[in-house]
Amino acid sequence: MDADDFRSVRAAVRELIRGSVLPREEQIEDDDAIPAELRAQAAEMGLFGYALPEGHGGLGVTMSEDVQLAFEFGYTTPAFRSLFGTNNGIAGQVIAKFGTEEQQQKYLPRMAAGELIGSFALTEAEAGSDPAGLRTSARRDGDGWVINGGKRYITNAPLADLFVVFARSDPAQTGGRGISSFVVEATTPGVSVGPHDKKMGQSGAWTAEVFFDDVRVGPDALIGEEGRGYAKALTVLSRGRLHIAALCVGMAQRVLDESVAYAASAKQGGAPIGRFQLVQGMLADMYAELLAGRSMVLDVAARYDTGEDTSVGPSSAKLFCTEMVGRAVDRAVQVHGGLGYLRTTAVERFYRDARLFRLYEGTSEVQRLIIGGGLLRAAGMRKDPPAPHPSHARGGALQEGR
Ligand SMILES: Cc1cc2nc3c(=O)[nH]c(=O)nc-3n(C[C@H](O)[C@H](O)[C@H](O)COP(=O)(O)OP(=O)(O)OC[C@H]3O[C@@H](n4cnc5c(N)ncnc54)[C@H](O)[C@@H]3O)c2cc1C
Numbered sequence: 001m002d003a004d005d006f007r008s009v010r011a012a013v014r015e016l017i018r019g020s021v022l023p024r025e026e027q028i029e030d031d032d033a034i035p036a037e038l039r040a041q042a043a044e045m046g047l048f049g050y051a052l053p054e055g056h057g058g059l060g061v062t063m064s065e066d067v068q069l070a071f072e073f074g075y076t077t078p079a080f081r082s083l084f085g086t087n088n089g090i091a092g093q094v095i096a097k098f099g100t101e102e103q104q105q106k107y108l109p110r111m112a113a114g115e116l117i118g119s120f121a122l123t124e125a126e127a128g129s130d131p132a133g134l135r136t137s138a139r140r141d142g143d144g145w146v147i148n149g150g151k152r153y154i155t156n157a158p159l160a161d162l163f164v165v166f167a168r169s170d171p172a173q174t175g176g177r178g179i180s181s182f183v184v185e186a187t188t189p190g191v192s193v194g195p196h197d198k199k200m201g202q203s204g205a206w207t208a209e210v211f212f213d214d215v216r217v218g219p220d221a222l223i224g225e226e227g228r229g230y231a232k233a234l235t236v237l238s239r240g241r242l243h244i245a246a247l248c249v250g251m252a253q254r255v256l257d258e259s260v261a262y263a264a265s266a267k268q269g270g271a272p273i274g275r276f277q278l279v280q281g282m283l284a285d286m287y288a289e290l291l292a293g294r295s296m297v298l299d300v301a302a303r304y305d306t307g308e309d310t311s312v313g314p315s316s317a318k319l320f321c322t323e324m325v326g327r328a329v330d331r332a333v334q335v336h337g338g339l340g341y342l343r344t345t346a347v348e349r350f351y352r353d354a355r356l357f358r359l360y361e362g363t364s365e366v367q368r369l370i371i372g373g374g375l376l377r378a379a380g381m382r383k384d385p386p387a388p389h390p391s392h393a394r395g396g397a398l399q400e401g402r
Pocket residue numbers: 119120121122123124125126127128129130152153154155156199207356359360361362363364365366369389398402
């Protein structure tokens with residue numbers, strides 16, 4: 001896509017977000033669902049596949065372009081982006097980067113068109129921050145596989161047509177080694193999805209448990225090389241982190257705009273509260289941190305595109321921007337006073353929505369471990385021993401994934 005085409009795409013996305021999604025935010029919150037007409041509009045604009053390769057029906061955006069779209073998506077309820085987030089991100093990228101030509105042809109064009117929803121199934125009950133400890137198994141059966149296990153908190157699972165599933169295919173290996181990834185269609189016998197989870201925020205974005213009970217798949221379900229699934233998970237999660245950082249910048253812009261508008265009009269003692277310098281101070285802090293986050297995301301995305309840094313930079317951006325938006329939503333509620341605590345106020349909703357960003361695709365603690373570990377490895381420090389975490393003892397890279 002050339003620069004003019006991308007500018008048109010970004011302008012169209014802005015118009016959709018601000019003109020069509022934003023006015024329906026309360027409806028999405030109350031119904032806990034994205035209206036069918038918004039899903040259709042997103043599909044028509046190519047939003048289910050903007051980051052998938054052009055050769056397979058996507059728009060093939062670069063990371064620098066991806067984050068600019070995410071700035072726009074972040075301006076409204078994150079549930080809207082979540083609907084097509086797994087197709088473009090964690091699930092779609094595994095197939096696009098590591099799938100066979102046959103898998104790519106079978107799934108990617110229909111995912112890009114919004115006809116199929118893909119989910120990324122990695123997290124388990126005792127394998128979240130340390131997914132290398134996963135217990136789902138994939139046992140050889142003839143030339144195919146039998147998958148058994150359970151996953152939790154899987155985004156879009158109740159809507160999913162296919163799952164990118166991570167399972168241990170070599171029980172003799174521990175940690176990150178011996179994990180393979182598979183594409184499993186949701187209609188395969190033995191696949192079941194639990195009721196969708198009741199969450200703190202992000203109404204309209206659904207997660208659920210997924211169970212695999214003697215699920216038989218053919219050899220064509222294996223994605224890429226046997227036993228190399230964990231490395232694939234890490235690769236796509238790193239890209240996803242930068243995308244999440246950009247969403248946070250979009251949300252911080254939105255709550256700042258809400259707060260400035262409120263401060264300029266709401267009155268105390270006959271004067272707008274924006275006349276109070278302590279209120280101006282909150283707006284100033286929000287703005288300064290927003291600018292820092294946006295600059296950081298753009299810089300890290302440019303270095304991601306050149307291949308200069310695909311790990312420490314994305315984790316740093318996720319760490320800073322997810323924590324930055326947490327402070328922004330908190331200040332936004334404060335600027336709104338009691339009104340900020342009432343349901344139906346946008347900033348109250350964003351306050352709850354923002355909390356997830358510090359948890360998924362790697363908690364803040366996990367990002368700090370990746371950044372610190374990366375810096376020390378670059379300085380020549382050996383990864384082992386001593387092992388500060390049991391996952392190291394098992395020989396797996398500690399949570400450089402989720
Ligand atoms: C709404 C939602 C959507 C999600 N979507 C998906 C999805 O689509 N696919 C998917 O596979 N997963 C998904 N997840 C899972 C998510 O990535 C995990 O919840 C997250 O990685 C944290 O894992 P955990 O919940 O097991 O917490 P834990 O790993 O148990 O963490 C608990 C606490 O311990 C800390 N901790 C853990 N290990 C360390 C350590 N070594 N050092 C320091 N502190 C540590 C954590 O930082 C955290 O504070 C989703 C989760 C949610 C809530």
